[in-house]
Amino acid sequence: MNRNPLVQSLRCAACSGLISAAGEFLYTCPHCGPAGTLETLYDYEGLAEAWLRVQASGERGLRRYASWLPIQSADSLPPLLVGDTPLTRVPRLSQALGLPNLWIKEDQRNPTGSFKDRASAAVIAAARDRSIGLITAASTGNAASSLAGLGASVGLRTVIFVPASAPEAKVIQLLVYGAEVLLVNGTYDDAFELSLEATRQFGWFNRNTGYNPFTLEGKKTVSLEIFEQLPHLDAVFVSVGDGCIIGGIGKGFQDLYRAGLIDRLPRLYGVQADGSSVLSKAHRRGYLEADPGACTYADSICVGEPRVAHQALQVVKESGGQFLTVSDDEIRSSQLQLARLTGIFAEPAGATSVAGLNKALQAGFIGPEDRIVSVVTGHGLKDLRGAISAVQTKAVQIGRQPSQLADQLRLAGIV
Numbered sequence: 170m171n172r173n174p175l176v177q178s179l180r181c182a183a184c185s186g187l188i189s190a191a192g193e194f195l196y197t198c199p200h201c202g203p204a205g206t207l208e209t210l211y212d213y214e215g216l217a218e219a220w221l222r223v224q225a226s227g228e229r230g231l232r233r234y235a236s237w238l239p240i241q242s243a244d245s246l247p248p249l250l251v252g253d254t255p256l257t258r259v260p261r262l263s264q265a266l267g268l269p270n271l272w273i274k275e276d277q278r279n280p281t282g283s284f285k286d287r288a289s290a291a292v293i294a295a296a297r298d299r300s301i302g303l304i305t306a307a308s309t310g311n312a313a314s315s316l317a318g319l320g321a322s323v324g325l326r327t328v329i330f331v332p333a334s335a336p337e338a339k340v341i342q343l344l345v346y347g348a349e350v351l352l353v354n355g356t357y358d359d360a361f362e363l364s365l366e367a368t369r370q371f372g373w374f375n376r377n378t379g380y381n382p383f384t385l386e387g388k389k390t391v392s393l394e395i396f397e398q399l400p401h402l403d404a405v406f407v408s409v410g411d412g413c414i415i416g417g418i419g420k421g422f423q424d425l426y427r428a429g430l431i432d433r434l435p436r437l438y439g440v441q442a443d444g445s446s447v448l449s450k451a452h453r454r455g456y457l458e459a460d461p462g463a464c465t466y467a468d469s470i471c472v473g474e475p476r477v478a479h480q481a482l483q484v485v486k487e488s489g490g491q492f493l494t495v496s497d498d499e500i501r502s503s504q505l506q507l508a509r510l511t512g513i514f515a516e517p518a519g520a521t522s523v524a525g526l527n528k529a530l531q532a533g534f535i536g537p538e539d540r541i542v543s544v545v546t547g548h549g550l551k552d553l554r555g556a557i558s559a560v561q562t563k564a565v566q567i568g569r570q571p572s573q574l575a576d577q578l579r580l581a582g583i584v
């Protein structure tokens with residue numbers, strides 16, 4: 170069921186097989202199973218023409234790019250503003266790093282506080298185009314809270330599988346939005362399998378990252394925005410767990426390239442935690458090996474079995490970019506570096522792109538002439554425990570008598 174006439178076919182990332190977009194909805198390649206993530210291909214001359222209307226439209230957020238998405242129209246999207254996030258100059262961080270042309274893409278400003286809103290909005294549009302009333306998902310936290318929040322805005326029922334270890338704020342967000350929440354006594358990868366089983370048994374529409382092809386398409390919109398905000402750039406840094414965000418970023422630039430709007434792809438740098446680095450290892454070794462023991466305090470990128478591995482590896486390679494890994498302590502110091510030099514409070518996985526930027530600078534992958542975007546994918550308030558583990562300083566306790574104020578400030582070394 171193809172709702173946008175510009176959509177032509179689906180291509181499997183694993184076997185490169187082409188599937189007609191005119192048939193019934195498919196999650197993954199019928200030959201390759203869950204590893205065969207599907208990429209949506211368009212009539213690119215049609216997209217080039219549609220781009221002229223995009224620029225003239227005055228629409229904001231994902232609505233602006235409806236003609237570049239496999240959905241019926243902008244009205245299929247949820248009413249909250251998703252996307253249209255600022256590309257912010259950060260002069261103090263620029264100066265500290267010696268990178269005069271550095272911008273932060275502030276995706277923590279999305280309605281539920283993470284980049285995942287882009288994918289959830291596209292999946293919800295797909296569900297509404299098909300008159301589907303219930304969506305399920307497995308998530309480390311943000312995909313779920315995003316689906317629950319945007320689902321609430323259009324009256325969709327959401328049934329969510331999250332690992333019991335998910336940060337409290339993300340689970341509370343789900344309950345506040347009215348989702349039906351299943352806390353899985355297991356890992357994210359276990360939650361993922363259970364949600365697939367629910368889809369098989371009950372026919373529920375499944376939002377899972379990579380598994381549902383609309384996630385990749387929703388996520389590509391960040392590249393369309395970055396292109397409009399900064400037509401020439403050299404490098405993009407982003408944190409990587411399942412690989413759907415970086416795969417989507419790559420897809421966005423590839424669609425711009427195929428439509429003739431850009432003549433080269435920016436280098437993509439995927440940043441992983443040392444303890445959860447399946448894709449970095451695969452990039453280096455040339456083969457993929459899951460890691461059931463994957464572990465990092467940056468919960469959003471704690472993934473042992475990346476679901477969008479093929480696309481993630483492919484877009485990084487094609488762009489001439491790299492994978493980098495950083496330690497949890499490097500992520501902690503980048504969370505503070507970012508907050509204290511820019512005023513942007515990112516969750517650990519959100520600050521991981523900046524930790525990677527520091528690494529890439531040391532490794533000589535980037536230099537002062539490069540025009541660089543670092544994507545912040547999630548808000549700091551999503552994970553207070555993570556933030557607490559980064560902050561060394563303590564608040565100073567003082568009494569309430571004004572007569573003793575000066576003494577107490579002197580004692581604290583403030584005056």
Ligand SMILES: *Cc1c(COP(=O)(O)O)cnc(C)c1O
Pocket residue numbers: 283284285311312378408409410411412413414415469470516518519546547548
């Ligand atoms: C999901 C998420 C990521 C990683 O995205 P993948 O598609 O899993 O690679 C990074 N940061 C935040 C805040 C996220 O929620």
Ligand SMILES: [Zn+2]
Pocket residue numbers: 181182183184185186198199200201202205
């Ligand atoms: Zn296939």
